[in-house]
Amino acid sequence: MKDNRIAIITVTKNGVVLAKKIKDKEENIDIYTMKKFSEEGLFEIENSLAETVGDIFKKYYGIIFITAIGIAVRVISPYIQKKDIDPCILVVDENGNFIIPILSGHLGGGNELASEIAKKIKALPLITTSSDISGKIAVDTLATKINGRLKDLESAKKVTSLIVAGEKVQIKVPKNISDENPSGVILVSNRENIEITQIIPKNIVIGIGCKKGSLKEKIIFAIKDILKELNISYKAIRVIGTVDVKKDEIGIIESAKYFDVPLKIIQRDEIKKIQDRFEKSEFVEKTIGVTSVSAPCSVLSSEKNGKLLVEKKIYEGITLSVFQEG
Template structure:
């Protein structure tokens, strides 16, 4: 790794030389060069003879990492015209002149700025400042996985989308050739598996050297909707509530197995129309069955006074299922409609 340390003041230059001396014994760097203004330069530094901006423009693509000991605002304005893409830009880190706070500014994952900031902070007694969401949440980003595997990302946009799933706690499966492995954070929602896709997976990272990989999706019908609604609720309102809840839970409408409701809603016109439109069976649950388990769910005095049970959507979803799954959404309210989603 080639590291450039860039400074603009006498104090920062001294700190840059000190940091070079501390980092050299780690054997992590092929080259460590300290750049400073000509008036502060000596035999331990490289003078920026044509000024700061011109020097940065010339060396930007020559180093794997650039460490600026100065205000981050100056750095941002200077490097902005030089930036190309996160998969080719060098790691950029900054710090104050005392080296108290080492900030990963750019190319935190692919460029290794996060790891570099942490390593430098450890060696000079500073505090690493890392703001990438995956690192803050203790998970791992797709581009970090690529870096660990010394591999290349085919598509930055899809990598960003899958990383968003990881950051939001969704389960993502990592598919590797059988002769490869990668060490992941034990708390990460990324599953490092080579055989079989686990239930509840929202994304897949595939590592392969094939030019084209054909991927298809088979959608199981294992989602049960429990529905409660006010009398005479229009079908459009009920359907809107269902579609909104399914979308929020990242579930395909084709995965609906059936819809369940309470016996007093067996003739609810809007609900029957929705079932017909979706081509799904309406399963009706007797209130006597609901009473036996209603205390397991959020209830309402008003609902109990009206129909004799404290809740509808969650218990009917559970009672009409195989009872060995789990709730993805226990209750979602929408314009007088309650939707519960149970996954078998």
């Protein structure tokens, strides 16, 4: 899972000056440059520029090139996959006059990042996506704004094209945002063809306890299975929580990476404060000193009020709980 760090790549002396100016005004920035311009605190481009980009492409939330656009396009082209997983890519001229998002402007946050940095260094952001220049919101931008995930990119693209064209598009909102979370929708319309897409709110918290050495494959299967029974997409998972004694459990760590969500570690002292609300286990209490793990971890990992959909379900040494926020 990528963090929120940003890489700046520059191959000129003036570019280094601008990169340092941006770093002074924006947190979480690493600067990469040629050996002859390198200094303390900067990363040296040891091999070719293309190889360096390949090494860091999946590690950063965004990459800013202080180069010609052609250079940026050529070096990123072998590594581009899909807009929902690619980092945002921006290009800035070395005088700091213009900032242009060229990849992942919506889902990757490139347009927003360009606007933020432009304000700080007094540059002009050149946004080229049609929804932005028309003053309308794209479906993938909406998903990002509400911390949701797109069910699929193709339907989102089709509905966005309707928005840009000025067609009437309705938003149907579930309980997590208003007052219902439907399993089905009846749409009354005389249109022969209607484009429909779905944004999945990230409002599910998984609490987990397991035997030492539990395999990630079994944990992943268990999580998918319990959510399938609830008719909930695994894309709705916002965080996975577990107890402090399991903080180094590889299966749990790798499962969180698989679902691309953070792993929250809950201290036993916190669990003890609410453990009486849940089903107790003498074995767990004798082993680690608390009477329950997965259920309190799911509740304590949440940032909002909600309800426990499943207090406890056991899968071959793996115990899961499901909490829904909102």
